[in-house]
Amino acid sequence: MAVARILLLALITSSAGRKFADKQEIDYDHLQRSIVRIETVGASFDWFRPFKPQDGQVSLESGFIVQTEPYILIATNQHVINDALRVQIQLLLHSQMKWDVQIVSACPKFDLALLTLKDDQGFKTTLKEAGLQVQPLTLSRKVAEMGEDVVALGFPLGQNSLKISKGNVAGNEIVSSNLCIQSTAPISPGNSGGPLLDNAGKEVLGVNFAGATRGENINYVIPAFRVQALVNLHLKEQTSPPWSRGGFTTPGHGLTIIHPNEALYNFSKGCQEGVFVGRVHDDGFMSKAKPELVEGSMLLSVAGRKLDQFSKADIKDLMHGKAALEDLFYIQKDLKAEVALQSCLGGKITDHKVNTTRTPEFNQGIVYIDEPVTDGLTHKYEIFGDVGVMAMTQNHVSEAFHRSGNPRLSRWLLPEKVTKPRLMITYVRPGSYASEVLAEGSAVEKVNGKTVRTLEEWRDALMPEDLDIWSLETDLGIVLAAPFQETLRRQLEGGKKEGYLLTKGLKQDSTFQIAWASLADLSYQKNWISTGEANRKRDKELEELEVRKYFFVVPHFRRKSSNDDSKVEKDMESRFAQTKYDVFRSAVMKSSAFMALLTAGVAVHATLAKLWVRTALLWGLIVPLYAGYSLVASRRGIWKRLAHYRVVLLFLLGLQSASVALAEWDRPLPTAGLLLLHTTFVNNFSPLGVVEIFFVTAIGGVLPYLILTLYPDWQINFGQPGHCNEEPGAPAALLQDIVLPPFVCICQFALAIWRDETMRLDFLLRDQLQAQRRKLKVENEKSEDLLKSMLPQAIIDSLKRHEPVECQDFQNVTVIFVQVCDFSVMCSVLPATTIVQLLDKVFQELDRLSDLLKVHKVETVGDVYMAVSGCPHEIANHADVAAHFAIAAQSSILRMRASDVILPQGVKGRRLSAVLGEKSLELRIRIGMNSGRIRAGVVGLDKPRFKLFGDTVNTASRMESTSEPGCTQISEATKAILGPEFNAEERGLVEVKGKGALRTYYLRSYNVMETDDSKVQESVTIKVVHQKGERTRSKELLENVPQSAPGNHLLRRAAGNALKELVSAVPAQEFQIRSKSTGTGHLFEHSSWKDWVDMKLLLVSSSSKRPDMLARIEADKVEYKRVTLDRRIFFSRTLIIGWHLMLAFTALLDFAFQIPYSDWEQYRLGVQARTWGVQVCGWVHLGLLMDKASFDHRGRLITVGMLALEGAAMAVLDALIFGNDTSFFMLYGLYVLFSKNCPMRARLTLCFLSLTEWAVVDTMLCDWRLQQRAFEHVSYTTVVLLLTAAGIRMQEHLDHCANYYERHVQRQIHDISDVKRGNQKLLSMILPSHVVQMVSDGISPIAEDYPNVSVVFTDLQGFTAFSSRISPMELVELLNLLYSAFDEIIMDWGVHKVEVIGDAYFISSGCPVEDTDAVFTADEYAMRAVEVALALQRVVPSVCDDNSVQMRCGIHTGNVIAGVVGKTGPRFHLFGPTVEYANRMESTGLPGKVQISDRTKQWLDRGGHDYIFEDRIVEIAGQEERTFLVTRSKARAARKIRTELAMHRHVSPHAYVMSAATEASEIV
Helix, strand or coil: CHHHHHHHHHHHHHHHHHHHHHHHHCCCHHHHHCEEEEEEEEECCCCCCCCCCCCEEEEEEEEEEEECCCCCEEEECHHHCCCEEEEEEECCCCCCCCEEEEEEEEECCCCEEEEEECCHHHHHHHHHHCCCCCCCCEECCCCCCCCCEEEEEECHHHCCCCEEEEEEEEEEEEECCEEEEEECCCCCCCCCCCEEEECCCCEEEEEEEHHHCCCCCCEEEEEHHHHHHHHHHHHHHCCCCCCCCEECCCCCCCEEEECCCHHHHHHCCCCCCCEEEEEECCCCHHHHCECCCCCCCEEEEECCEECCCCCEEECCCCCCCEEEHHHHCCCCCCCCCCEEEEEEECCEEEEEEECCCCCHHHHCCCCCCCCCCCCCCCCCCEEECCEEEEECCHHHHHHHHHHHCCHHHHHHHCHHHHCCCCEEEEEECCCCHHHHHCCCCCEEEEECCEECCCHHHHHHHCCCCCCCEEEEEECCCCEEEEEHHHHHHHHHHHHCCCHHHCCHHHHCCHHHHHHHHHCCCCCCCCCCCCCCHHHHHHHHHHHCEEEEEECCCEEEEEECCCCCCCHHHHHHHHHHHHHHHHHHHHHHHHHHHHHHHHHHHHHHHHHHCCCHHHHHHHHHHHHHHHHHHHHHHHCHHHHHHHCCCHHHHHHHHHHHHHHHHHHHHCCCCCCCHHHHHHHHHHHHHCCCCHHHHHHHHHHHHHHHHHHHHHCCCCCEECCCCCCCCCCCCCCEEHHHHHHHHHHHHHHHHHHHHHHHHHHHHHHHHHHHHHHHHHHHHHHHHHHHHHHHCCCCHHHHHHHHCCCCCCCEEEEEEEEEEEEECCHHHHHHHCCHHHHHHHHHHHHHHHHHHHHHHCCEEEEEECCEEEEEECCCCCECCHHHHHHHHHHHHHHHHHHHHHHCCCCCCCECCECHHHHHHCCCCCCCEEEEEEEEEEEEEEECCCCCEEEEECHHHHHHHHHHHCCCCCCEEEEHHHHHHCCCCEEEEEEEEEEECCCEEEEEEEEEEECCCCCCHHHHHHHHCCCECCCCHHHHHHHHHHHHCCCCCCCHHHHHHHHHHHHHHHHHCCCCCCCCCCCCCCCCHHHHHCCCHHHHHHHHHCCCCHHHHCHHHHHHHHHCHHHHHHHCHHHHHHHHHHHHHHHHHHHHHHCCHHHHCCHHHCCHHHHHHHHHHHHHHHHHHHHHHHHHCCCHHHHHHHHHHHHHHHHHHHHHHHHHHHHHHCCCCHHHHHHHHHHHHCCCCCCHHHHHHHHHHHHHHHHHHHHHHCCCCCCHHHHHHHHHHHHHHHHHHHHHHHHHHHHHHHHHHHHHHHHHHHHHHHHHHHHHHHHHHHCCHHHHHHHHCCCCCCEEEEEEEEEEEEEEECHHHHHCCCCHHHHHHHHHHHHHHHHHHHHHHCCEEEEEECCEEEEEECCCCCHHHCCCCHHHHHHHHHHHHHHHHHHHHHHHCCCCCEEEEEEEEEEEEEEEECCCCCEEEEECHHHHHHHHHHHCCCCCCEEEEHHHHHHHHHHCCCEEEEEEEEEECCEEEEEEEEEEECCHHHHHHHHHHHHHCCCCHHHHHCCHHHHHHHHC
16 A cells, blocks of 8 residues: 555656646747737617717727738637727737728628738838747647647736636537537636637637636637638638728528437438428528428438438537537538538438528528628618618617517517518607607508618608608508608708708708708699699589489489489588588577577576476476587587587487477466477577488477377367467467467478578588689699790780880800700600600609799700700809709609609500610710800790890700710809809810810719808809899890891881780789778678677678678679579569468468357458458569569568568458467568568568567457466567577578679689680690690690601701890891791691791601691602701891801601690600701701701602702711702692692782792781
8 A cells, every 4th residue: 555655646746747847848928929919999889879979999809810921810709890990909019009900801600800900011010120020820720639738818808918828628519509619718808819729839729709708717719720711711802902801601501400200200201311401491591502402301411521310410520529500511611612412302312502601682681780880880771750760680679679578579580571671660759749659669661652671662752742741651550640841841950960860861862952952842742643633533523513402302412413422422411511510600609598598587487387397397408408509519629529429419409309398388378489499499500400400390399299289188279269368278279389380390491491402502612612713723823834834934924014025135144954865765665655754754853843943944845955044033143053953853863763753654564664774775864054145035926935045055055965874064164153062073175066175074963061051052042133234235235226127116016916915815813802991891880780680690600700701792782682683583472472372271260260250340350451451462562573673673662561561461360350369470470581582670670560569459459468378479489580580691691602602603614714715825826736625635645656757957057146246136036037937938838847946946747747738648748848948048048138147957757756745834846766867967967958868868759859969978976877968949749739738828829929038027
């Protein structure tokens, strides 16, 4: 034992000695030359506030050198430099000096990165001067053995000296799907990126990463072979500077792997190895394997390494242990090389290959972002309406889940969703309305009704297309809506302080380009979307509506042309019911308050009489309901809500009717007075419908009353009614108790029907009047737009003020030309209708921009749009305004092209962009601008137009024609006066025809970020220049210029008459000037008690009793009576006949009451009173009203007199025969009130006199004793008549209003017809006759293909210089003379003048084809074109009287597309290669000559037309073309054709022998 102990102690001592000796021998100092400290300034990123300022966070980590030549390469962890704004290194062995480095490779998968020095040579030189040299560390190729001694180096906690720690290899561990080495060498924060070396310090086993530490003294290390693979990839991709950031990223394999058991192996049918592939998801690189990896197969091996059933494989050549499948794909020297794998399916083994690199197609869905700042996410967001959105990422989902804890967010990580892009709401401004609706983390579904998935789709859908409402909808159906104009304005204003609000989506749109500078009013709608279509459809349906009656009783709205219910009818019924509540609110409030007071008095009397059932009903139900109606009607909001619950009001009124009937029954002397009052109240002042009123009053009130009155004896008193004996319990009287209540109910019901019908008419006519006004407004706008398309507004205003219009010099303007690129080629690709629609949409957008920026549109010629800034209104910053227009136009076209909004329906089911793309075409425009001096004036006698003249116009045209597609070229003159807020890039010298080499510039965009906002805003503000001196100087100049020809006065007079005729084509609009004092002072300041009574009886809403409305109705009385005369006569006659037939029926009661036997003498006197005083007076009354003239002039006086006589006779009759029964006075009162021919004050007076007469007679008959029941009857009668009078007054007022609106509707229809006729006249001045009606009918698009059309272009050579030598007035007179002569020639030959462009004519022969031209052939059209050109050539010298002015003509024959372009100012244009070629024939021609194409020459030869030609070769579009000059005409057929045309125009063919100048004077 002792010996053993001695030997063991010796062994231990020997081992310790060896270790100590080894320790002494190993030197680690050289590692200080290889390991560097890395200092990074990292950016913090808020996934829900990407615009938040990025705070720099400084961190100190480690790295080591793996290469020194030819340049230094440093390895570290990727998380060290993740999203670093700046990266620097320090070699602390030398000093603390910092050197900038660049990231050249990064691999988030392995957490590795490679860096290079930005100044590599400078770094080496500095070290060399210090006697130092860096040394690279060798990457180990051996397998790290478990238990092997290792050392870890780095700069823990940012210390200034290199630290070393020792440990052992503890084993391997899978960390984040990567196989890593586990070490016991302790490390601290700051060691990340440092190397783990073998114990000798010679080879690097891996890279430490402290971030993955799991416990004390445990560290994970990225194996060296990973570093070597990344170095190999860098050296393969980048061999020399300049460096770019590369690296390796992968989307993951995307496999769902299942560890198989024996059953699953058997299920695979012959495969006994590998792992089972359940799914191959689209978001993984295995979905791109070749051949395809089939789901349900067994994966056998990856990269030649066989998989076990747990999806692992040995990698003994690299590391001990097994690597997981997630790691096996990347264990190869070339990371981007294809990986080989094998699979087994049904016993068959298949070899596959796959690339593991992330390609762009894997970035389309919801992906994970490692470096958001580096990837530019700080700018990849959009904000609008207090809502910010970003492309949804897995980072967003994780952050949103962390904030809210809502598990529903995880659905976006499902395989079927993660591959599709989505937008997430990442920001909602706190305290905004949006914060009450939306939550951060929600997914966007739609914007303005369009489905959006990406930021680009968001930007395309940002602008609402129809309404001024911007909307956003989430995937859960939550909708946010906001007013677009207000929201945009607020955001633009906020963007001046908070720049992050000005996102790319706003900046790329033309509206932002304008609004950013001016915050202008953006209240426009996109013209290519018909926003008023719904209104026009509804207005048309309103015209078809009328008021009818069901079964001649129930009024309702009905269409004239259809018996089926439509939406507009239901809508009208709903709106009418709501309006009825508004109209009756005042009436209900006042009448129900009155009824509440009246019934309260009755309740007090019932209480005193101890009628407890009656008292309970009155106090408990009837009075509170009346008071409640009044209270509710006084509160507008509650009353409006009641309109939606009509059944509640119907139930309460029905219950009240039954209660009133029961209360009237429960008394000793029953009477129907209170029931009649309630019936009158419901019929006249409730907002219920006619059927509802009938059920409430007749079924709910009168019928129960009759049953209760007759129950239980069912006896009726047919005897003579007694007037002084009131016996309780007596049978029901026939007149008072049985006949009167139903009769009064019927009369009131008839009044309710009448009033409901009148109200419906009034309501319908108001809507129709508004519709007609809108229609008239549209037609007036069309007229104004047509006129504005021919003349500027300033000239129109001058003509309307009868002021002379003069030609004027403008010293400083900017002329703009816009042309659609490759339009002639498009004409050969697209159908005719598509071509016209495309150009129409482009011009509409340019029109919108010109209106918005106050740029004057001069004209459109084919695919060219001409405008000017600074004319006819002079402005100081005309160049700036023109530049705004150009930038906005380019932006709009770019956006229209991107969204295909020009032609949403496509071309034969295909997108327009796709059709054009097949021919390498796309919609682009080029713009040219030039600034300088011009002359402008109105030229033309038959079709006056505002034209521009001068060299400035020609240069602007050349700027456009020499510009590149999609660019805006400006001249040096424009650049010199352009503001600094515009980015103008010099193009250099450009060769311009007729000008030589000119220096030009391309206008790119705004310098928004570099320029002060106030300057940008100032540049778009229109600065009007008031210069009266220039016009005065022009007048003085004119006075000193001698008259050039005796015809000048005639020309001026003709031109003036032409302009007046043009303006007169637009009917003058009717303006209603309303004054606060007009009509109202006379009505109310001197009002009498009569007017006061009339106003109190008029129980309508306050809006219907406005002073201005009442004043108009008062002033309209005479006209109202005139137009309603026949209707009033018919009603009066019918009323009189009905009244006397009823009285004749009452004579039968004489025998029922056995009156003749009681007192014969008294009965005889009563019969005489009835015969002479009532019947005879009534028929005399009827006879006097038979004459229309008598009724119109004396009907009121006759009616009042006759009613008074009948009233007196009625009182005598009632006293002598019926014992002074009040029922007759009730009937007489109703008859008087219904007599509309009599004034209301007179009717009330007659009723009052009749009731007074009854009271006197009744008192005399009853020995001057007051009878209770009789008194109640007469009191109730008085109130019933007063309420009925108020109802009739309301009905008469509404009837007058309805008639007033009806006449205004007819007047508006007449005005619309006048305006349409004026529009037809204006259209005939700018369009061919066969197109005018098509445009008027709204036919669109109007486009046709015309074959073999001869197109003529002319230009006056030297006219610009000639016009500068004469005064503006002489220029206008000269052009009028010239144009008149030209037009006469054109009309003589039956060709069409397409357009006049300054001093140039654009003529077509064979298009359009009139009916009389059907006999002509293509050769004859060509002949007519040549004859016209030759005739024009002959006219010019005689008119201009200057040999320097000569005409150049060009003709070409071919197919053209003709169509109408423009909505506000439609123009008939020709398009296609033929037009462009004819224009080139003119531009390459010779002065004084007519040049024709070879195609035209062929047609002339084919037709046998004899001309003298001169052959020549001309270069056109880079190719030599054969053309011909026509020097003389010998065609005999030409004279014959011209004679036929002249005869058709009723003009002698010999009238054209005079000279052109004399002929023009004669024409004038």
